[in-house]
Amino acid sequence: MLDFPLWKKIWLWVLTLVAVAAAIPSLYNATGGEWPEGLPSPTVNLGLDLAGGSHLLLEAESEEVAAQRLENMEEAVRAAMRNAEPRIRIGDVSTANGELSFMLDSAADIDRARGILEPMMQGQNLVREWDLSVVDTQRMVLTPTQGGTENAVNDAMESATEVVRRRIDELGTREPTIIRQGDTRIVVQVPGLEDPEALKELLGQTAQLEFKLVDENALITNIQAGIAPPGSQIFPYAVGSDFEGQSVAVKRLGGIRGDSLTGAQSGIDPETNEDVVNIQFDQQGGQKFAQLSTQNVGKQFAIILDGEVLSTPVFREPILGGSAQISGSFTAESANNLAISLRSGALPVPLTVIEERTVSAELGQDSIQRGLIAMLIGSLAVIALMIATYGRFGIYATIALFFNVLILLGIMAGLNTTLTLPGIAGFVLTIGAAVDANVLINERIREERKRGRRVIAAVENGYKEASRAIYDANITNFIAGVLLFLFGSGPVRGFAVVLIIGLFTSVFTALTLTRMWVSGWLRAKRPSDINV
Amino acid sequence: MKLLKLVPADTNIKFLKLRIPFFILSIVLIVGSWAAVLTQGLNYGVDFAGGQEVRLTFEQREEAPVGELRQLVGGLGYGTPVVQEFGAPNIVSIRVPLPEEVEETPGAATEIGNQVISMINEEYPGVRTDGNETVSGKVAGEFRQDAVLALALAMLGVAMYIWIRFEWQFGAGALFALFHDVSVTLGIFAIFQLEFSLQIIAAILAIIGYSLNDTIVVYDRIRENLKKYRKMPLPELLDLSVNETLARTVMTSLTLLVALLPLLLFGPASLFGLVLAITAGLFIGTYSSVYLAAPMLIWLGVTSDSFVPKETEADLQEKKARGQV
Numbered sequence: 001m002l003d004f005p006l007w008k009k010i011w012l013w014v015l016t017l018v019a020v021a022a023a024i025p026s027l028y029n030a031t032g033g034e035w036p037e038g039l040p041s042p043t044v045n046l047g048l049d050l051a052g053g054s055h056l057l058l059e060a061e062s063e064e065v066a067a068q069r070l071e072n073m074e075e076a077v078r079a080a081m082r083n084a085e086p087r088i089r090i091g092d093v094s095t096a097n098g099e100l101s102f103m104l105d106s107a108a109d110i111d112r113a114r115g116i117l118e119p120m121m122q123g124q125n126l127v128r129e130w131d132l133s134v135v136d137t138q139r140m141v142l143t144p145t146q147g148g149t150e151n152a153v154n155d156a157m158e159s160a161t162e163v164v165r166r167r168i169d170e171l172g173t174r175e176p177t178i179i180r181q182g183d184t185r186i187v188v189q190v191p192g193l194e195d196p197e198a199l200k201e202l203l204g205q206t207a208q209l210e211f212k213l214v215d216e217n218a219l220i221t222n223i224q225a226g227i228a229p230p231g232s233q234i235f236p237y238a239v240g241s242d243f244e245g246q247s248v249a250v251k252r253l254g255g256i257r258g259d260s261l262t263g264a265q266s267g268i269d270p271e272t273n274e275d276v277v278n279i280q281f282d283q284q285g286g287q288k289f290a291q292l293s294t295q296n297v298g299k300q301f302a303i304i305l306d307g308e309v310l311s312t313p314v315f316r317e318p319i320l321g322g323s324a325q326i327s328g329s330f331t332a333e334s335a336n337n338l339a340i341s342l343r344s345g346a347l348p349v350p351l352t353v354i355e356e357r358t359v360s361a362e363l364g365q366d367s368i369q370r371g372l373i374a375m376l377i378g379s380l381a382v383i384a385l386m387i388a389t390y391g392r393f394g395i396y397a398t399i400a401l402f403f404n405v406l407i408l409l410g411i412m413a414g415l416n417t418t419l420t421l422p423g424i425a426g427f428v429l430t431i432g433a434a435v436d437a438n439v440l441i442n443e444r445i446r447e448e449r450k451r452g453r454r455v456i457a458a459v460e461n462g463y464k465e466a467s468r469a470i471y472d473a474n475i476t477n478f479i480a481g482v483l484l485f486l487f488g489s490g491p492v493r494g495f496a497v498v499l500i501i502g503l504f505t506s507v508f509t510a511l512t513l514t515r516m517w518v519s520g521w522l523r524a525k526r527p528s529d530i531n532v
Numbered sequence: 533m534k535l536l537k538l539v540p541a542d543t544n545i546k547f548l549k550l551r552i553p554f555f556i557l558s559i560v561l562i563v564g565s566w567a568a569v570l571t572q573g574l575n576y577g578v579d580f581a582g583g584q585e586v587r588l589t590f591e592q593r594e595e596a597p598v599g600e601l602r603q604l605v606g607g608l609g610y611g612t613p614v615v616q617e618f619g620a621p622n623i624v625s626i627r628v629p630l631p632e633e634v635e636e637t638p639g640a641a642t643e644i645g646n647q648v649i650s651m652i653n654e655e656y657p658g659v660r661t662d663g664n665e666t667v668s669g670k671v672a673g674e675f676r677q678d679a680v681l682a683l684a685l686a687m688l689g690v691a692m693y694i695w696i697r698f699e700w701q702f703g704a705g706a707l708f709a710l711f712h713d714v715s716v717t718l719g720i721f722a723i724f725q726l727e728f729s730l731q732i733i734a735a736i737l738a739i740i741g742y743s744l745n746d747t748i749v750v751y752d753r754i755r756e757n758l759k760k761y762r763k764m765p766l767p768e769l770l771d772l773s774v775n776e777t778l779a780r781t782v783m784t785s786l787t788l789l790v791a792l793l794p795l796l797l798f799g800p801a802s803l804f805g806l807v808l809a810i811t812a813g814l815f816i817g818t819y820s821s822v823y824l825a826a827p828m829l830i831w832l833g834v835t836s837d838s839f840v841p842k843e844t845e846a847d848l849q850e851k852k853a854r855g856q857v
Binding site for chain 2: 049057196197200353354355356357358359360362363366367368370371373374375377378379381382385386388389390391421422424425426428429431432433435436439440443446447450465468469472473475476477479480483484487488489490492494495496499531532
């Protein structure tokens, strides 16, 4: 066990020094310095509980995705039936119970309709997204499959994450972390941000902009009673708009959605002195908007944002330029927020904040400082105790401990992991494990000497006999660490990460590095007795 | 240089003589702990209870006016707030339970937090806001579930490994010792009504890790001695093993203690609960390794045969051939 060929020694030193080098930028930053740009800079991120900042957990209302999907399918089916040659007439369309069903006017069309719809049932990647069935000879029912809904939610979450990222980038905060978590959640962490109100306002806005035709035939009494005429929907006016408190009926289909924008800016209308948002459609959206306005000159339409009507202007003339102005109920700030949200795209699904934490940076700084001082005192006490008890072997153990901390930091930096408060508990446990390994070895060497073994044999046996318990103990902790990482939430995982990496570094430093140093010393001096 | 020896060279303390009284004590501790947990309940922090929690430091005072704060915040009309010291006498955490309808409305909860903060700032100038946290009931429920799952799986997982590496009796003994450690720690938190948060889960995990370390060291020595002294009665052999590893046990516990004490005394207030739990666990874990994990082996019937390879059919044939049977 004490045999260390040169190549092995070189390897061990290279490994050690690389890991230690990786720790340097983090340590340098911790002392308040700025690591020069351009140099490689792996750093340990500090969790929000240490660095201060805001943490938001957002959850998507996935039922909205399903509802949206149903609506899109309805439009697609209507269009497909209308464009069929000859046209297939349908009626009694319903989207109740999460499925789309409609009657064919003539049962004879059933095979033709099926032929047209069948290709629409298939999604990408060979996943069947809808099931198509016929009941009572001429009613067709389209039911979303589980796989199809999952795909849709997944797509929506992916683009929602992207939209969230773009919106936060617009705020100009530094290094936000935005990660999807589980099926329907997004974690947002912004270091240094102490007032997350603006952020929440920005993320709380879905920014689904819709232009829909007002149903001018709807009876006001019906609207007030909340009864929508067939084919129409009732939307309330937004708070702060001209008709706050009232509602308006709009045609459910045939409008356009404002998710195909190329730009949005807040501004002030020079004529009315009102805060407005100017939007530009992309080519396709512009064409649709031109078509809608051309076909409906003189008619009233509603500008709807996130289910609330901002205003109901009239198409005075066809709007062909591909740009439009939205007004109604804005303040300078809310106009600016809406512009940002529109620029970064609409959220495909509304998000709600289900967990929110803000830690002041001051507290974080205070925590780090006091933590470092305490760790320094603790380390000195441990070192004194180790050296007083084990002499030279205690010195080796101390140096090993020192390297253990550096290597652990280095690996954490290299893997770009985050150190949190519970992570510090993991650190303490790791250092405990490393100390324990050295104690085990040294006690065993003492014991072997007491039994009368010669120096080399005693050291050799000490390492050999002690390493069994060391490995067993560390493997068990490793198993626990992995299980924690897989099944634990947030802080528990922070603990597990440090624990898992730390187990490797403490076994490496306490068992391998000290053995190399001890063997080097034994070879050089060949002592006949050791003080241990 | 004369080296320090914390434990004299050849100790022969009859640890296991007192195994039955100590076992009874342990059972009483476990039962008492669970009784405390079930009757008094754990003082859940915002992580597990859900709601709104603000943490404040009264920078210009020695001590935060906990009683006055309770009254002040209670006056807001959101139910009785939980106001408690948080790591230092001048730091408090204030938790306000959220009315159900507020939980449904995003932003409303933080609004309550801000209301609390601004009200206290008016009344007591020079208060620093350290944190403002909202956890919805749904997420808190998931946190509780995850914590229980992670703890249970971690304990079962390590017990399985010990079973494989040693014998089933060792696995069962270690599992029981861990159960004891976790129970007693929970009991301490219930009796003293210390705030129980996700951080404390991390602390309990550290305790499990440490206690396990201890147990494995003792078990390893027992395994070694079982092979070495096949005729020695088990209680005597266990005593020998515990005595042989005593120097290591004391030294390791002491080093960890000197590392933890500064963190407890001078460390950040936010770590206080965590470090306190680990420190308490250090003693609990050491005790359980010696007085629970080891004697369990007697009651579970470990014999020296457990680690001696069984004679195979081939061995028997050979013996027969030599005329030894």
